Amino acid sequence: MAIAADIGGTMNLAMNANNIDNFGQGLAYYGIGAAAGAIGAGVGMGVNAAIAGESFWAGVAGTSTVVSTGFASGFVSGAAGGFAGGFASGFGNAAMEPGNDLGDMFKSGWDYGWKGAVIGGVAGGIMGGIDAASHDRNFWTGADRQDVIVKVNTIGDGELISATDYNADYSTQATRDHYRTALNDNPSVTTNLDGQVTVKIPNEVNRITGVQAPNNTPLMNLQVGRNSLSFTPLDRTNYLILHGWRYTSNTNSFSFQNLFYLRYR
């Protein structure tokens, strides 16, 4: 917040250099910019913490344990901080001009505010997205990666079970068998004349990280692409177990909540 205040003060001083006649006015313009910078940063950090489920004031004070991450969270907190800082700056600078009444100050505050919200939102979104990506999370939502077993069913959809549930004691062998991808009588699986098998990768999984084949059925020339994987089995293979990961926000139904995720500081 101190850095934001100093930047805000210096920028406001430079932008209003033509309106400054004495030291007192310069100090006032610096003070308005510094206050706007501090308010903008404080509100941005507070909203960021509040989105993550922490208290607003813990975010302002910089003591929150968690921060929200991803473009969406960054956009909201950046827009809130940008509006607050912009409003304070516009209101304060209008107050410095002789002849302006309270209505003029609010009008100027609103004008600076919405522009600050747009700029803050875009900048905050990009920074939030970069923060998420640097922590192996989804750029847009900040969602974590969940390890899954994916079954490619006969209509080409993916049926998922989390890897921890798959290994857990409450998953029966019947459950594990269910998540095998059948290679026969499955329209999502094709075999060409050379015996090369191609399996369509469903949208429900973001990345395939492992292919498990039954004992004594080696797979040759395993190639994994964006939308399909292919291989040539040396022996007859009835099924595969596909391991991968998905972003936890990658669900079939839209949920507003799935736009916002947190990470620990």
Place this chain on the structure above:
Amino acid sequence: MKNKILYTLIFILVYTLTYGQSINLNDTEYLTKFRDIAFVANDTVLKYTLFIEQNGDFYFSKGRLDSSYTEGGVMYWINDKRQTTTAQQLKYVKSTSEVDTIINCFVTNTDNYDEKLNLEFLKFSYIIEHFGESCNIEASEKEVIRLLYPCKDINQVNEYCYVKIKLGDNNNAELYSWFGNSINFDGFKVFGNNTLQLKKRELKKINKLLYAINTNNNKYCVSPGNPWLLELNFNRVYSQNLISYYCFRTNKELGKIVKVYYLIRGINERNFNTCSK
């Protein structure tokens, strides 16, 4: 001459891109050891198997397996560039014929039995035992907060931090911190033991949050994800809270207890950086 070199380079490039992935394929074994577990809960002994993979991943399965168990197959690992890096034969070996006993540290409700919850009870009882702690803080210590949290909210987790706060009589409190992980067949190991005196404002915040929540009830919300355990022995009332972040996302009633967790975890991580080790 120049053309020959150019064609040779193009050939090497095309050959590497086309067949390089198969050339690097390295057949090895991926070993998982398992052993018998007796989980003692409410005078009942439940039979389980503990699996420990060679990278330290550990998990439990209901029932017992004999030494001839060989379920496995071949695993082809694929890297971030979508290239096959290794092919490994999955193998299972019984590590010992001895049976390990784990005492259940939780109150099991036999009328409303939940398999997922029971599995977390087993896992947390196993970890608490490795931290050398007694199951029941109610009987042994007064005014104590215990927090045991995983370093990851989701997926297989092998790293846990354990924090104990002893609330003193003279408005002071001591925080004890441990870290444990499992990185190989040796299973869960505990490292380090740090201590600090809580600052007055930290203690004030903790007390304020504790007075605001109802500590009478045990709260369990464990799926999906990896839960953390917060035990409170406060104002002569003992309660257990086993909550995962992904469960909390859909159950905002737990907000107050989650804030206690955030606060204590934050103090521990700021001072000892345990989950980043």
